[in-house]
Amino acid sequence: VSEFAPPPPTHGSDPRLWWFDGHLDLAYIADHGRDLARQPLQAGGTLQPASITFPSLRAANVRASFSTLFVRRRTADAAVPPGCCFDDPDGAFHAAVRQIDMHRQWHSQGLIELANPASRSTLPPSGEGLRTFLAIEGAACIRSAEDLHYFRDAGVRMVTLAWAEGNLWAGGDQSGGDISIAGSRLIERLDDLGCIHDVSHLSEAAFWTLLGMAKGKKVASHSNCRSLLPGARSPERHLSDSQIKALADAGGIVGINLFARFLVPPAELTRRRATIADVVRHLEHFTQIAGRRDFVALGSDMDSGFGTDLLPVDLQGPGDLQHLAEALADRGWSDHDIQRFATRWAELV
Numbered sequence: 001v002s003e004f005a006p007p008p009p010t011h012g013s014d015p016r017l018w019w020f021d022g023h024l025d026l027a028y029i030a031d032h033g034r035d036l037a038r039q040p041l042q043a044g045g046t047l048q049p050a051s052i053t054f055p056s057l058r059a060a061n062v063r064a065s066f067s068t069l070f071v072r073r074r075t076a077d078a079a080v081p082p083g084c085c086f087d088d089p090d091g092a093f094h095a096a097v098r099q100i101d102m103h104r105q106w107h108s109q110g111l112i113e114l115a116n117p118a119s120r121s122t123l124p125p126s127g128e129g130l131r132t133f134l135a136i137e138g139a140a141c142i143r144s145a146e147d148l149h150y151f152r153d154a155g156v157r158m159v160t161l162a163w164a165e166g167n168l169w170a171g172g173d174q175s176g177g178d179i180s181i182a183g184s185r186l187i188e189r190l191d192d193l194g195c196i197h198d199v200s201h202l203s204e205a206a207f208w209t210l211l212g213m214a215k216g217k218k219v220a221s222h223s224n225c226r227s228l229l230p231g232a233r234s235p236e237r238h239l240s241d242s243q244i245k246a247l248a249d250a251g252g253i254v255g256i257n258l259f260a261r262f263l264v265p266p267a268e269l270t271r272r273r274a275t276i277a278d279v280v281r282h283l284e285h286f287t288q289i290a291g292r293r294d295f296v297a298l299g300s301d302m303d304s305g306f307g308t309d310l311l312p313v314d315l316q317g318p319g320d321l322q323h324l325a326e327a328l329a330d331r332g333w334s335d336h337d338i339q340r341f342a343t344r345w346a347e348l349v
């Protein structure tokens with residue numbers, strides 16, 4: 001029991017505000033040894049200090065989320081849980097199936113409400129569980145278009161063709177490279193299934209090709225502004241101003257990423273922590289170029305391979321999202337603007 005009472009709601013901070021996070025890597029976080037059913041301080045695991053667990057999300061009124069199936073090629077990096085790693089296409093598929101099983105187990109325990117393809121029920125959910133929509137982050141786990149029906153039936157709603165390292169479908173933000181011929185056929189099949197296309201982690205070349213050919217909804221689930229990050233290690237991980245404009249003109253939306261290294265330029269981050277003011281700076285850059293506030297959403301990426309020391313110093317977990325809402329109110333965002341930002345993904349699912 002905390003001796004600290006929650007701060008009273010201030011102007012613009014509706015106590016009933018609820019959140020839909022467009023990017024959480026729940027399986028990846030659990031694979032680092034965290035028991036997501038417990039409070040962060042008791043949850044254990046190697047990603048410390050922790051902020052994301054089901055109780056912490058529930059307490060902060062984060063009621064819905066995309067949650068990723070994330071697989072990557074096996075490397076010598078011992079910090080990456082082996083369960084996420086693959087050596088060949090079958091290994092990638094089975095690693096993703098294992099992560100689906102983790103979500104099904106949380107669903108059967110009442111910790112999440114895993115959305116299935118038929119569910120179009122209202123949000124926020126009436127129950128206690130986090131309404132969870134699966135997303136593939138890096139489509140190496142899709143061996144061929146035949147696998148798409150399996151993933152669709154398992155509840156996958158959104159697909160990023162490539163993670164940083166790239167794959168047979170598309171180039172990633174670190175590998176570079178365009179969408180392949182096979183990748184362009186896969187985009188057509190994803191359109192047939194009504195899948196949302198996520199461009200976060202695509203190379204810039206792959207971004208433009210996908211934007212030109214995909215018919216369905218297009219989003220960047222967890223990306224920030226490249227022009228605010230001079231000297232960034234992997235510049236294509238962040239959206240250029242022309243990419244932001246094109247995504248906005250295509251009716252897309254972007255989820256703001258709360259990872260400190262994606263908020264503050266590297267040279268500056270050696271001198272100070274990231275703050276909510278940096279988050280607001282990226283949000284306002286997005287909305288200025290897009291010409292609309294409903295371009296932005298939350299895609300927090302919280303705890304995805306790091307701890308709260310790499311979150312903004314005043315946004316140390318879901319419980320501090322209310323402070324972000326207050327900061328936006330201070331910048332003149334209306335309650336309606338803020339509610340839409342907090343729950344924007346609900347309009348896509």
Ligand SMILES: [Zn+2]
Nearest residue numbers: 137200201222
């Ligand atoms: Zn990511």
